[in-house]
Amino acid sequence: MKTAIITGAGGFIGGALTQKLLEKGYKVYGVDISETALSRFTNNKNFIPLCVDLNKIALSEIIREKIDIIFHLAWGGIFGGGDYYNTELQINNIFTAVKTIEGAAGICNRFIFFASSYEYMRDTAGKDIPVNIYGSAKKTAAEMCESVAYRHDIKFNKIILTNTFGIGDKSKKAVNTIIRLMINNTPLTLVDGNNKNDWVYIDDTVSGIIAATEKGKEFKDYYIGHRDITTFREKIITMRDALQPEMELTFGGMEEDTFIDYSLIELDTLYNDTGFECQADFRESIIKTAEWLRKEGAL
Secondary structure, three states: OOEEEEEOOOOHHHHHHHHHHHHOOOEEEEEEOOHHHHHHHOOOOOEEEEEOOOOOOOHHHHOOOOEOEEEEOOOOOOOOHHHHHOHHHHHHHHHHHHHHHHHOOOOEOEEEEEEEHHHHEEEOOOOOOOOOHHHHHHHHHHHHHHHHHHHOOOEEEEEEEOEEEOOOOOOOOHHHHHHHHHHOOOOOOEOOOOOEOOEEEHHHHHHHHHHHHHHOOOOEEEEEOOOOOOEHHHHHHHHHHHHOOOOOOOEOOOOOOEEEOHHHOOOOHHHHHHOOOOOOOHHHHHHHHHHHHHHOOOO
């Protein structure tokens, strides 16, 4: 039986990954600061909840067996808003990531760090400057963790995630916010939307993680997303047609001062090494997500 640690196991992506690994027969140590967030898995005999603060304790102090792989998803703060630019918070997140891999030395065979496409966020004025502190912190943490992994002979991969959405996420991410507004037929204030914007359904994100884990090459970076990325405008039109066909859309009412420059990301590496491609149909995924949000009373 393979053994994994998932930090941030109580979160949206962490929870979906935990469920998938348990289905595949893994023994999973789920780490989170919220005991409640971990409770949904406690009926599975192969799940061991660990409600701990990774800043205060090393994993090797509480786990006495060899771990095949650690997935480090834990990252403090609320998605979006002011936390993206809270330098104190992001520096602490870097510290936690490095402390986690250092604290796993001796028990960990492989370490997966989850970075973000926000690392490649740029100014629309054409300045080639990273403008998102959250993304810069993710990049810094990944590089430091990779150095620690090399020093301790731990296999390492950096996985770059972009905007993941779907069943299980009640957050105020862009996809959910737009779904709510469309379902309620609330007028949308939109940017021109001509920049590329990748949205990935949760099933594809988890499948991509598994592909990178099982078939990927060590010390390589893998982007999990589409190889052919459409524009934000195209996605909004598809969402409107699926959820509120009579709704009029007016693009250009909001200024777009930043965008993710996907040309800076190696989009084909995961496919070339593992054969993985996203399979979820965007329109169907939006409908399923909207139905789930309605059922959960989150609209």
